[in-house]
Amino acid sequence: MKEHSMFAITGGGTGGHLAIAKALAEQIQKNNQQAIYIGSQIGQDRAWFENSPLFTHCYFLDSTGVVNKKYIGKIKAIFKQLKAAWNAAKILKKHNIQCVISVGGFSAAGASIGAILCKIPFFIHEQNAIKGKLNEILTPFAKAIFGSFDSKSKNFIRTSYPVRDEFFAHSRVREKVEHLLFLGGSQGAKGINDFALQIVPELLKRGISIAHQCGERDFERVKKAYENLGILDKVDIFAFDKEIVLRLHKADVCIARSGASSLWEMSANGLIGIFVPYPYAAKDHQYHNALYFTKQGLGLLLRESELNVPQVLAFIESLQKQENAFSEKSHLLMSKIKPNGAQEILEHINLIQ
Template sequence: MLAITGGGTGGHLAIAKALAQELSKRQIPCIYIGSLTGQDRMWFERSDLFSAVYFLDSTGVVNKRGLARLAALHRIYKAARECRRIFARHSVRAVISVGGFSAAGASLATLGSKIQLFIHEQNAISGALNKLLAPFATQIFGSFAPLSKNFYRCDYPVREEFFGRARTRTEIRTILFLGGSQGARAINDIALTLAPSLLARGLRIIHQCGARDEERVRESYAREGILERVELFAFSPVLIDFLAQSDVCISRAGAGSVWENCANGLPCFFIPYPFAAKDHQYHNALEFANANLAQVCRESSLDSEQILAFLDALSPRLAQVSQTLQSKISPNGAQTIISRVLERVGI
């Protein structure tokens, strides 16, 4: 039996789901261990991908201080003890951690045992938990530059739909502003600033603004008299539809987003979230900017002229960039990880 652990946010959970789906294809049973906090229960409480699911009382430690940090560490200690019992109950032979605070209990519970630990590091910069556990892991998987001796570079586990809807862009006709389900005020603001110029160029604008900022953004477009010319929405469960229609995306640089856009062949102008842990979004974006496949700009120095200049420079080489992005990733990420884990475990 294998155990998958980790989550908290959609990025971590999407990888957990992709790995569980690959195990299911091979008819290999697994369990899931997550947290009562975050999105874990929403994703997997009723999932048929797992033989059993567990949601433990754990929380993050990194941003806490004083007594709050001690309380968080005590919760993780209790979760680790509970995980030892869960491992024995299901005869777990290996744990695959996809990161996030939800992974702490099960990952730490492997220490000092015969249970092998495998880690998937999403980002170009390791998170605190993964960095702590790296010396004890059998293997660390990732899609950016090698981070440790036992690192195995592989394709990012991206859902098949992003590959299935991929296309080579040949002309810039549609711009997508993507702030995520929670929205990104900086991206919303630059979209509002740029919209008149983009519409004057005859471009179509799609804008995901997030629920928290929707009213302000909608009113701003209305005051400019262009609301009806912008496809504005707070959130969509079928975001792939909008990506597939777009020719350029202006977005944050979370690991899931950068690789999903890559798989779809969608060139990007990245505006990393400035408060991401260890500035990992900036370093994620650099993977593509250094290969001349994207541009990255700090939020603090962002202005509309930079984006217009990016569009002008990209236009003559759009097809080349789009094709190169598609060649940078294959749909075999989850398959490669699971094959490697099973080989090392002897299943």
């Protein structure tokens, strides 16, 4: 691909998709190339990229998801996506786009279909172990599908997941379980929060210090519960922290959801996880994301309904009793991912072009 080539990055809706879009855009800018962004008017797209210096232009089309709609709602959603595709095709021609990269989500439909109509080279990044519905439909038209989990997909190329440099910079090999982090995300995870309240008293008795991100919505309830247990002063409870990488660095084990970004950030950091998939994730993809790691002995996977104190304590005890095995697992986690995943993807695109 020529240095002056113009990219279009499309997709979004949720932070997982948008984080990949941002990583790719940052690398394109570092490579002295330019990109536009095409997303949707709904979802988180505007909040992430409106007026962003990463893109020469940003477009937010009138589109919505199709998969969960029924009857007349589905027909209206399809019509919106076709109209978005028509508008996206005009945008792609206007900017003389030579390459379209989709990061998935319903926001990607318009520009992806537009790229196919305009016969512009089209690529997909699939974040999860289970392919999203739109990516599944568009796979036959893509020159390559990039991803970090196992896949038998047509034209699949395994690359490192684009993870921020600081997760590698703050990585370390774990040898003892002295500090445990509950990570429910900025919005919190009630199932994880409730389980923390059950197990934390026992962990404290065993000399394990605790940090607990419980989310903005659940902060007061969880704080009050710890207070009622008489252990509030012994738990580092917080709603949100921009420097979450420092929290990961300190932790020896993390109890968390299993979104793709979180899993690969923990991998880059060498942090073993006890994974509790979000029960309502599309196609149960968080379960399959975690399974990729736990099949290799790199963590424990429990559905929210299966969470129980004895099993988690037994897993932690097994790590404590086998320090050499624990450090080997931490090492192996780090080996699963390399820095500069976004550049790796762009280099493959350059070769394919």
